[in-house]
Amino acid sequence: MGVLVSAQENFTGINDSVINLNCGQACASLKFKVPHLKTSEDYQVVPIPFKPFAFVTAGGNELTGLYEDDIYSDAINLPFPICFYGQTFNQVVVGSNGLITFDASNANCFNGYAIVPPIPGAGTGIPCAIAAGDKQLPYYPRSAIMAAFSDLKPKDSPADMKIEWRFEGVAPFRRFIASWNKVGVYNNLTCSMTTPAIFQIVVNEATSVIDIYIDQKMCFDGSKGNAILGIQNWNRDKGVAAPGKNSTMWTAQKEAYRFIPSGNTSRFVKAELVNYTSGQVIETATATETAPGFKDISFSDKCPSGNSEKYIIRTTYSSICDPATPIIVNDTITVNKGVLPLSVTTVKSSCAVISGSITANIAAGAAGPYTYQLNPGAITINSPDPSATFNDLAPGIYSLTATGAGSCSRTIDNIEVLSTGTFDVSYIVNPPSCAGAQNASILLTPPAGGGPYNYTIDGNPATNVITGLPASGPHQIRISTSPTCEALVTIPVIPAGTGVLTGTLAVTGTTCPGVNNGSITATPTSGSGPYQYSIDNGQNWQAGNTFNNLGSGNYSVLIKEGSCVSPPLTTTIAAGTGLTVNSRSNPASCLGARDGVLIISIANGTAPYTISTTGPLTSTLTITTDVLIMGGLDAGEYFVTVKDDVGCATDLTISVTQPEALAIPPPTVQAPLCNGDNNGMITVNPTGGNPPYTYSLDGGAFQSSNTFKVGAGAYSVRVQDAKNCDALYNNITVTAPAALSAVIGGTTNATCDGGADGIITVTATGGSGNYQYSSGGAFQSSNVLKVLPGTYTVTVKDVNGCLFAVPNVIVGLTNNLSFTPVADPAPICEGSSTRLQITTNATSFSWTSNLPGVINDPAIADPVVRPAVTTLFRVTMGLGVCTAQDEVNVQVLPAPVPNAGPDGEICFGQNYQLEGSGGIRYEWTPQRFLSDPFSSSPQVLQPERTISYSLTVTDINNCPSLKPDEVTVTVIPPIKIKISPADTVVYAGDRFQLVASSIASNYTWTPATGLSNPFIADPVVTAPSVDGAIARYEVEASTTTGCKGEGEAIVRVYKGPDIYMANAFTPNNDGKNDVFIPFPVGIKELKYFRVFNRWGQMMYFTTTLQQGWDGKLAGQDQPSGVYTWMAEAITHDGRKITKKGTVTLIR
Structure with a gap:
C-alpha cells in the first residue's frame, strides 16, 4: 500500500514530512507531490499551507515613502535575476496598495487604487497618473504580482504598521520578500484599526516560484471593496488569479498560494531516495504528472528498520533562468510504523454564527470500528466509518484523536479552525411597482442565530428591509455584527418597474336597507406608498383609504402612487340588517350538569327588545337593556330570535356545551x-373534564404530578378535574425487565510476551440490552475482554446501568517460547574460550555453571566461556513471563605440563645440557646462550651469569601449556679473592703478611720475589729496600672443580713508619679530595684521630684506619677556615707515633 504525503516546509513542500504506517503495516511505497517546475512562459496557482516568513524584521528595509498612500517605491536592484513570464528582470518596485511590479518605470509613480476589471488587463487608466480624474481610473502595471491589490491607506493604520522588503537565503535559494504588516484600507477606519491587512509576497531565486501569504484581509475599502490576488505578464494578456479573488470582494485568513512556472519545457530532472546515514542512493523515483503544477514521485516498498527510520529525498531541477545550473533540494523524511494513518481537513467558521467543522479521514487499510475524540474527552464519535465530521465549531485550536481496531491510534494537535471574517447574506430585490415609482425594496436575510446586525446602504443607516427606493444602482450594502465581522452586498441595479398597481377593497354594509352608513376601505397590495384614493373616477383624491357614509349600491375605487394609477377596483355595499347581536355561553360544569349560561348582547338596535328561545328551553322575554343572562340551562342548542323596536330582527343559534366525559386513556408505563x-x-x-387535574395512586393522596414512581405490580389511578369531576383507571400493570445475567462464553490463554492478549468472551442476557463489559477496569462495548493471565471478576452493565458480576474467571498462559537446543561445541584446550550460541525467540538470558567467573556476559544469547575443566553450562531463557532451560557441555582438553629438567651448576665459562620433556613441540625463553631454543634438550653455551629458562610445550592436541616450567643454571662466577692489604704503603725493607681469602683451596702468587711462599694463601712479604718503589703481586686461586679467580695487591714504599696528612681539602662531593683522612705508612693501629675548630670544639673523632672527616658536624656543613688535628698510631714494630697540625677547609 502506498502512502501519499503533503507538507510545505521548503520549496518542494516535503521537508520534515512524517509518514505513518498503519498498525501492522511493515512496508509501504513512498509517494510525494513536489512542484513540477517548467519554463516561465505560463504559471499555475495552487493553495499551500500557511507558513509565512517573518512579516517584520529588525533588518528589513522599511518603505516609509509608501506611507504617503497610493505610491510606488524606488526601483530595488535584485542580486539575482528573476525569470517571469519568459522575461528576465533585475529590478522590482513595491506599491503601497499591495503589489509589486518588475516594470521599473513605475518607480516613485502614482499607484492606482481603483480595482474594477479582472486580470489580465491594464485597466482604463494611465501609468504615473497625475490628474485627479486619471487617478480615479483603474490602472494595472506590467509584470505585476498582486497579493491584496486594493485601496490600502497606510495613514489609517495602527501605530505598529510597517511595509518592508528584504533578501534572505543562500544561493541558489535566495528570495525577495515584501511584507505589508497591519495596513488599513481607505474609508473604513474602524475595521482598519481592529483587523488591518497583513500579507506577504515571496519571489524565489532560480525556481522563479512566487508565494503569497495572507495572514488576514478582513476589511473592504470604501471605494469598491474589490481586491486582486494574482499575477500578470508584461503585455497584460496573460494572468493567473487565486479562485474567487480576481477583482471581487473577498476576505481571507491564514491562506497561502503558490504560483509555479508551468510553461512548455519541464525543468524537473530526477528525484532520488538516499540513505540518511551513508548518503548512498537507494532508488531513483518513478515520476508522473497527475495534477497541474506537481510531479508525483514514487519509491517502491520501503521497510523501515525498527519503529522509525529517516531518509533523504534528493530532488534535482534545472534553473528556470539558466538550464545549465542544477538546483538540488535535500529533504529529510521520517517513516514511522504502528501509527493510525489519520489526516484532517477544516472548514472555516462564519464570524456571525458558529459553523466551522473538522473532518477526520483514516486511510484505507486501517481496521475499524473507530473512535474519534475532539479535544479528547470533550466530544466523542463512535463510528464504523473511516471518516467523521465535528460540526458547529467556533474558531480556535483543537486536538483530535482517532483510534481504530487493536487500539491503533494517532493524535493530531494544533488543528486551527479559522474565521471567515464575513458571512453569507441572501437578498431579494423588489423593483418599483411601475415605471417612475419610488417604492422598490430590498429584503436582506443574514444567517439566523447571529447578530444583532447593523445595516448601511450607500453609507446611510438602514434595516434588513430597505424601502422607498427608485429604479437605480449600484448600491453597496454593509451588514456587520462587529468591526471585524462584516458582509458586503452589492446591488448592481434596481430595474425599472413594469408592474400594475393593485389593491383590495373592504366593504361595510348599511345597518338596514335605506340607511347610508356603509363604508369602503381600499388596501394597496403592490408598491410601497405613499398612496392617494378616489371614489369618483379620479375627479377627487384623498390621502385616507376609507370612504364612509355610503348607501347600498355599486362603487369603483382608484389607487394612485406617484404617477402609477391602479385599474378601477369595483365593489358593492349591501344593505345591512340593522341589528347586531352577539352571544356567548358558559358550558355546564360536568357532563349532564344543569348549570349552563347564555349571555346575549345587543347592539345597533332600538330598545325594547323581544327575545324568543326554543330548544331545551322555550321562552319569550322582553328587555330594555342591551344584555340578557339566562342561567340554569341544560346543555344543547338554543334557537334565539332578537327583534328590536323598529323591526330589525336577527336569528341566531347558541350552543351551551358541556365538557367531554373525564376519561383516562391507557397510561404510559415505563x-x-x-x-x-x-x-x-x-x-x-387524562382527556375531557376541566383541567387542571390532580391524581391519586391506589386511593392515596392526590398530587398535581401525573407521574408515579413504582416497582413492578398492578395499580389503579384516580383523576379529578378542576370542578371535582373524577375518573378511575384500574389494573395498570408494571413489568420489570428480566434479571441481568451473564456467562463466560470461553477464555483464551495469554501468551508469554503479548501483554494483555488473553481473551475472555462474555455472553450477557436479560436486563435492557446495549451491554458493556469490564474485567476490573473501564467498561467497553465489546464482549471480548483482553487481559493478562490471572483470575478476574467480570462485570456486565446494561444500558440502564444494571450490573451483574461473574467471579473467578481464570485466564491461563500459553507458552510460545521456542528454542533449538544448543549442540555441544568442539573440545577446547584448557585456558582457551569458546562462544555458546542458542537459537530462540527468547528476549532474556541467564547462563550459569558450577565454576565462577568463566562466562563473560551471562545475560546475552551468545556468551564467551573459558572453563578450566570440562563444564556443563545451563541457560535460562525468558520471553515475557515464560522461561525455558537448556544445557551445553564444553569439553576441556587438559593442557600439557612442561618439565624443564633439574637445575644445574657450572663454573663460569663452562657449558650446560638442558633436558626438557612433556610435549611434542618446545620453546625455551630467553633464547640467549641456547644452542636451539626449540629443541627439547639444547645446550647452554658458556653463560656469563646464573640464568633461569622457562619451558612451554604444545601437546599432540595442539594445546599449549598454561604455565611454563623453569630450570636454573647456576654459574659460579670467577672466584672473588679478598687480599689484605690490597693496596698498602710501607717503608723500605718492612716485612708484613699478605692474606688472600676465597673459597679456593689452591693459590699461586706471581712474581715470587720477596714472598716467603708463592703457593700459599698468606705469604710474608719483604718490601723493596728503595723508597718510592712499587711492587705488584697477582694471585690465582682455584677449586677442586676447576673454578678459578684472580686478585692483585700493590705495595708502595714510602719513608716511614709515619702518618702523612693533607694541608687542605674541598668537601664539595666532586669525588676529589672530599675527605680529610690520615695516610698511614707502616702503621698497624690508629689510637685516635681528632679535628677541632678554632674555639676548641671537636669536629670529628675516629680510631679506624682509612676513615676521615667530611667537613660536617651533626650533618651540617662547617664553614671554610683553618682547623686543628691530632693523631696517634702504633707502628708494625710496636712503636707509638703522635702527630698534630692544621688543615684548611675550602668551600
Whole structure:
C-alpha cells in the first residue's frame, strides 16, 4: 500500500514530512507531490499551507515613502535575476496598495487604487497618473504580482504598521520578500484599526516560484471593496488569479498560494531516495504528472528498520533562468510504523454564527470500528466509518484523536479552525411597482442565530428591509455584527418597474336597507406608498383609504402612487340588517350538569327588545337593556330570535356545551431500570373534564404530578378535574425487565510476551440490552475482554446501568517460547574460550555453571566461556513471563605440563645440557646462550651469569601449556679473592703478611720475589729496600672443580713508619679530595684521630684506619677556615707515633 504525503516546509513542500504506517503495516511505497517546475512562459496557482516568513524584521528595509498612500517605491536592484513570464528582470518596485511590479518605470509613480476589471488587463487608466480624474481610473502595471491589490491607506493604520522588503537565503535559494504588516484600507477606519491587512509576497531565486501569504484581509475599502490576488505578464494578456479573488470582494485568513512556472519545457530532472546515514542512493523515483503544477514521485516498498527510520529525498531541477545550473533540494523524511494513518481537513467558521467543522479521514487499510475524540474527552464519535465530521465549531485550536481496531491510534494537535471574517447574506430585490415609482425594496436575510446586525446602504443607516427606493444602482450594502465581522452586498441595479398597481377593497354594509352608513376601505397590495384614493373616477383624491357614509349600491375605487394609477377596483355595499347581536355561553360544569349560561348582547338596535328561545328551553322575554343572562340551562342548542323596536330582527343559534366525559386513556408505563428497582413510571394523560387535574395512586393522596414512581405490580389511578369531576383507571400493570445475567462464553490463554492478549468472551442476557463489559477496569462495548493471565471478576452493565458480576474467571498462559537446543561445541584446550550460541525467540538470558567467573556476559544469547575443566553450562531463557532451560557441555582438553629438567651448576665459562620433556613441540625463553631454543634438550653455551629458562610445550592436541616450567643454571662466577692489604704503603725493607681469602683451596702468587711462599694463601712479604718503589703481586686461586679467580695487591714504599696528612681539602662531593683522612705508612693501629675548630670544639673523632672527616658536624656543613688535628698510631714494630697540625677547609 502506498502512502501519499503533503507538507510545505521548503520549496518542494516535503521537508520534515512524517509518514505513518498503519498498525501492522511493515512496508509501504513512498509517494510525494513536489512542484513540477517548467519554463516561465505560463504559471499555475495552487493553495499551500500557511507558513509565512517573518512579516517584520529588525533588518528589513522599511518603505516609509509608501506611507504617503497610493505610491510606488524606488526601483530595488535584485542580486539575482528573476525569470517571469519568459522575461528576465533585475529590478522590482513595491506599491503601497499591495503589489509589486518588475516594470521599473513605475518607480516613485502614482499607484492606482481603483480595482474594477479582472486580470489580465491594464485597466482604463494611465501609468504615473497625475490628474485627479486619471487617478480615479483603474490602472494595472506590467509584470505585476498582486497579493491584496486594493485601496490600502497606510495613514489609517495602527501605530505598529510597517511595509518592508528584504533578501534572505543562500544561493541558489535566495528570495525577495515584501511584507505589508497591519495596513488599513481607505474609508473604513474602524475595521482598519481592529483587523488591518497583513500579507506577504515571496519571489524565489532560480525556481522563479512566487508565494503569497495572507495572514488576514478582513476589511473592504470604501471605494469598491474589490481586491486582486494574482499575477500578470508584461503585455497584460496573460494572468493567473487565486479562485474567487480576481477583482471581487473577498476576505481571507491564514491562506497561502503558490504560483509555479508551468510553461512548455519541464525543468524537473530526477528525484532520488538516499540513505540518511551513508548518503548512498537507494532508488531513483518513478515520476508522473497527475495534477497541474506537481510531479508525483514514487519509491517502491520501503521497510523501515525498527519503529522509525529517516531518509533523504534528493530532488534535482534545472534553473528556470539558466538550464545549465542544477538546483538540488535535500529533504529529510521520517517513516514511522504502528501509527493510525489519520489526516484532517477544516472548514472555516462564519464570524456571525458558529459553523466551522473538522473532518477526520483514516486511510484505507486501517481496521475499524473507530473512535474519534475532539479535544479528547470533550466530544466523542463512535463510528464504523473511516471518516467523521465535528460540526458547529467556533474558531480556535483543537486536538483530535482517532483510534481504530487493536487500539491503533494517532493524535493530531494544533488543528486551527479559522474565521471567515464575513458571512453569507441572501437578498431579494423588489423593483418599483411601475415605471417612475419610488417604492422598490430590498429584503436582506443574514444567517439566523447571529447578530444583532447593523445595516448601511450607500453609507446611510438602514434595516434588513430597505424601502422607498427608485429604479437605480449600484448600491453597496454593509451588514456587520462587529468591526471585524462584516458582509458586503452589492446591488448592481434596481430595474425599472413594469408592474400594475393593485389593491383590495373592504366593504361595510348599511345597518338596514335605506340607511347610508356603509363604508369602503381600499388596501394597496403592490408598491410601497405613499398612496392617494378616489371614489369618483379620479375627479377627487384623498390621502385616507376609507370612504364612509355610503348607501347600498355599486362603487369603483382608484389607487394612485406617484404617477402609477391602479385599474378601477369595483365593489358593492349591501344593505345591512340593522341589528347586531352577539352571544356567548358558559358550558355546564360536568357532563349532564344543569348549570349552563347564555349571555346575549345587543347592539345597533332600538330598545325594547323581544327575545324568543326554543330548544331545551322555550321562552319569550322582553328587555330594555342591551344584555340578557339566562342561567340554569341544560346543555344543547338554543334557537334565539332578537327583534328590536323598529323591526330589525336577527336569528341566531347558541350552543351551551358541556365538557367531554373525564376519561383516562391507557397510561404510559415505563418499566423499572433494573429487576427489583422501584424506579418504574406510570404516566397518566387524562382527556375531557376541566383541567387542571390532580391524581391519586391506589386511593392515596392526590398530587398535581401525573407521574408515579413504582416497582413492578398492578395499580389503579384516580383523576379529578378542576370542578371535582373524577375518573378511575384500574389494573395498570408494571413489568420489570428480566434479571441481568451473564456467562463466560470461553477464555483464551495469554501468551508469554503479548501483554494483555488473553481473551475472555462474555455472553450477557436479560436486563435492557446495549451491554458493556469490564474485567476490573473501564467498561467497553465489546464482549471480548483482553487481559493478562490471572483470575478476574467480570462485570456486565446494561444500558440502564444494571450490573451483574461473574467471579473467578481464570485466564491461563500459553507458552510460545521456542528454542533449538544448543549442540555441544568442539573440545577446547584448557585456558582457551569458546562462544555458546542458542537459537530462540527468547528476549532474556541467564547462563550459569558450577565454576565462577568463566562466562563473560551471562545475560546475552551468545556468551564467551573459558572453563578450566570440562563444564556443563545451563541457560535460562525468558520471553515475557515464560522461561525455558537448556544445557551445553564444553569439553576441556587438559593442557600439557612442561618439565624443564633439574637445575644445574657450572663454573663460569663452562657449558650446560638442558633436558626438557612433556610435549611434542618446545620453546625455551630467553633464547640467549641456547644452542636451539626449540629443541627439547639444547645446550647452554658458556653463560656469563646464573640464568633461569622457562619451558612451554604444545601437546599432540595442539594445546599449549598454561604455565611454563623453569630450570636454573647456576654459574659460579670467577672466584672473588679478598687480599689484605690490597693496596698498602710501607717503608723500605718492612716485612708484613699478605692474606688472600676465597673459597679456593689452591693459590699461586706471581712474581715470587720477596714472598716467603708463592703457593700459599698468606705469604710474608719483604718490601723493596728503595723508597718510592712499587711492587705488584697477582694471585690465582682455584677449586677442586676447576673454578678459578684472580686478585692483585700493590705495595708502595714510602719513608716511614709515619702518618702523612693533607694541608687542605674541598668537601664539595666532586669525588676529589672530599675527605680529610690520615695516610698511614707502616702503621698497624690508629689510637685516635681528632679535628677541632678554632674555639676548641671537636669536629670529628675516629680510631679506624682509612676513615676521615667530611667537613660536617651533626650533618651540617662547617664553614671554610683553618682547623686543628691530632693523631696517634702504633707502628708494625710496636712503636707509638703522635702527630698534630692544621688543615684548611675550602668551600
